[in-house]
Amino acid sequence: MASAAAPDQAQPGAEGREPEAAAGQCRGGGACGGAMRVGLGRDFHRLAKGRRFLLAGVELPARRGELGHSDGDALAHAVCDAILGAAGLGDIGELFPPSDPAWKDADSMALLRRVFSMAKAGGWRLAGLDCAVTCEEPKILPFRAEIRRSLALALEAPVAIVFVKGKTAEGLGPIGKGKAVEALAVCLLERARADGRAEAQ
Numbered sequence: 001m002a003s004a005a006a007p008d009q010a011q012p013g014a015e016g017r018e019p020e021a022a023a024g025q026c027r028g029g030g031a032c033g034g035a036m037r038v039g040l041g042r043d044f045h046r047l048a049k050g051r052r053f054l055l056a057g058v059e060l061p062a063r064r065g066e067l068g069h070s071d072g073d074a075l076a077h078a079v080c081d082a083i084l085g086a087a088g089l090g091d092i093g094e095l096f097p098p099s100d101p102a103w104k105d106a107d108s109m110a111l112l113r114r115v116f117s118m119a120k121a122g123g124w125r126l127a128g129l130d131c132a133v134t135c136e137e138p139k140i141l142p143f144r145a146e147i148r149r150s151l152a153l154a155l156e157a158p159v160a161i162v163f164v165k166g167k168t169a170e171g172l173g174p175i176g177k178g179k180a181v182e183a184l185a186v187c188l189l190e191r192a193r194a195d196g197r198a199e200a201q
């Protein structure tokens with residue numbers, strides 16, 4: 001069959017045929033035998049009293065939690081954008097617009113599972129995820145293992161390739177004053193099959 005057909009099938013929602021998509025179809029293995037894509041996600045949320053502080057669905061004890069149209073889970077949102085960017089599927093604002101009442105108080109881990117299922121349908125699986133969360137409180141470290149497990153479960157990946165670290169802003173700016181939280185995520189997706197064609201879903 002024509003080798004150009006698979007990338008479009010493999011990437012629902014992709015705008016046009018991307019030249020890079022053909023890389024996963026190189027014959028004979030070697031450097032182009034397994035296409036990989038990197039994705040970056042970044043998210044901020046204001047913090048306010050009376051809200052929950054969620055990171056990848058794990059609730060941390062804190063005096064203030066994330067404000068947001070959804071549940072405000074900054075880490076889940078950053079990971080969504082990293083996956084979507086790597087798979088070329090858009091961004092979280094397009095898929096789940098804050099103007100849409102359907103996403104009010106939405107469970108952000110359900111959104112992440114939905115995003116990952118889209119990437120999976122496009123023939124991708126997670127090869128690595130690294131995240132950094134910056135906030136003055138609470139401390140991330142005591143919850144790191146649980147957060148990593150939660151992300152790994154949603155992304156159908158071993159915990160060993162999912163990492164999260166906590167940082168503070170050293171008292172600087174709105175994050176340093178405890179008014180906001182920032183989450184950053186970098187992910188690597190690889191073709192689920194070495195020949196670059198999507199697996200049947």
Ligand SMILES: [Zn+2]
Pocket residue numbers: 043044045068072073074077
């Ligand atoms: Zn967000």
